[in-house]
Amino acid sequence: MLRRFLCNTTTLETLIRHRPKPLLNPKSPIQIHAKIQSLRPFSQMSDSRRSPPIPAVDRAEKSELLRALESSLGSAFGSEPLWPNPSPLIIVVSGPSGVGKDALIKKLREMREDLHFVVTATSRAMRSGEVHGKDYFFVSKEEFLGMVEREELLEYALVYGDYKGIPKQQIRDYMASGCDVVLRVDIQGAQTLRRIFGKSAVFIFVAAESEVKLVERLIGRKTESREALLVRVATAREEMKHVRNFDYVVVNAEGKLDNAVKLVNSILDAEKAKVRPRNVVV
Numbered sequence: 001m002l003r004r005f006l007c008n009t010t011t012l013e014t015l016i017r018h019r020p021k022p023l024l025n026p027k028s029p030i031q032i033h034a035k036i037q038s039l040r041p042f043s044q045m046s047d048s049r050r051s052p053p054i055p056a057v058d059r060a061e062k063s064e065l066l067r068a069l070e071s072s073l074g075s076a077f078g079s080e081p082l083w084p085n086p087s088p089l090i091i092v093v094s095g096p097s098g099v100g101k102d103a104l105i106k107k108l109r110e111m112r113e114d115l116h117f118v119v120t121a122t123s124r125a126m127r128s129g130e131v132h133g134k135d136y137f138f139v140s141k142e143e144f145l146g147m148v149e150r151e152e153l154l155e156y157a158l159v160y161g162d163y164k165g166i167p168k169q170q171i172r173d174y175m176a177s178g179c180d181v182v183l184r185v186d187i188q189g190a191q192t193l194r195r196i197f198g199k200s201a202v203f204i205f206v207a208a209e210s211e212v213k214l215v216e217r218l219i220g221r222k223t224e225s226r227e228a229l230l231v232r233v234a235t236a237r238e239e240m241k242h243v244r245n246f247d248y249v250v251v252n253a254e255g256k257l258d259n260a261v262k263l264v265n266s267i268l269d270a271e272k273a274k275v276r277p278r279n280v281v282v
C-alpha cells in the first residue's frame with residue numbers, strides 16, 4: 001500500500017530508499033561437487049571429521065533434517081534473498097496519436113503498485129477533464145523555454161505546435177525510491193530517448209489492429225479539429241515505420257484494451273526477472 005502511494009503521487013518528501021540487497025556469493029558447482037565428494041567416504045573418516053548421520057527423510061522432523069544437512073555441508077543455511085531485488089525500470093510507451101497509450105497506462109498503473117507515470121511538461125492548452133500535475137504540467141511557452149535553458153528536461157520536442165518535455169528530477173527521485181517509471185512519448189520523443197538510454201530502457205510500441213480502426217478511435221475521441229485530425233492521421237502512417245526500433249509491439253485492438261494491458265504487464269514482469277537486468281542511469 002505504501003509503495004502504491006509513493007509511486008502514484010507526485011510529492012516525494014517522505015520517500016524511503018529501497019536499496020536492492022547485495023547478491024550472495026554462491027559457491028561454484030565445482031566447489032559443491034567437491035564438498036559432496038568429501039562427504040561420501042563418511043564411514044571411512046576419522047571420528048573428528050565425521051558429521052552426525054542424516055536421518056531418514058520420512059521419519060525425521062524438518063528442523064532435525066535441516067540441522068543434519070547443515071552439519072554435513074559444514075555451514076548453516078542462509079535466509080537472505082538468493083537474488084537481489086530487481087532494479088527499477090524505465091519504460092517508454094509510444095505509438096501513433098489516438099492508439100490508446102493514455103488509456104493503457106492508466107489501467108496498467110492500477111495493476112502495478114510500483115509504477116510511476118512521469119508527468120510531462122507541456123505548453124499546450126489543457127483539454128477538458130485533464131488535471132494539472134496529473135496528466136501534464138501545463139506551463140506557458142516562456143516557462144517551458146526556461147526549463148530547457150536550465151537543462152531540467154531529459155528531452156523535449158515541438159509536437160503539433162506545442163512543446164512537450166520530460167522533467168529529469170522526477171525520474172531520478174522515483175527511481176531512487178524503488179519505483180519503475182513509465183514515460184509516454186510520441187515517436188519523435190521515443191527516438192530521442194533511444195539515443196539517450198540505448199538498451200537500458202524498455203521501449204514499447206502501441207499499435208492499432210488496422211489503420212481504419214485507429215482513425216475511428218481518433219474521430220471518436222472528438223478532441224481534434226478537422227485540420228489536426230488530418231495531420232495526426234497522416235503522421236500515424238509514417239510512424240508505423242518506426243516500430244522496428246522498439247523492443248516490443250503491443251496491439252491495442254478495438255474493445256480489447258484489457259488484453260493489451262495484460263500483455264504489457266507480463267512484459268514488465270519478464271523484464272524484472274531478467275538475469276542480466278537493464279541498468280539505467282538518468
Ligand SMILES: Nc1ncnc2c1ncn2[C@@H]1O[C@H](COP(=O)(O)OP(=O)(O)OP(=O)(O)O)[C@@H](O)[C@H]1O
Pocket residue numbers: 095096097098099100101102103104217218220221252253254255256257
Ligand atoms: N482498445 C480500445 N478499444 C476502443 N477504444 C479505445 C481502446 N483503447 C483506447 N481507446 C479509446 O481511444 C481514444 C484514444 O485513446 P488515448 O487518448 O488513450 O490515446 P493516446 O494514444 O494517448 O492519444 P494521444 O497520443 O493523441 O494523446 C480514447 O477515447 C480511448 O478511451
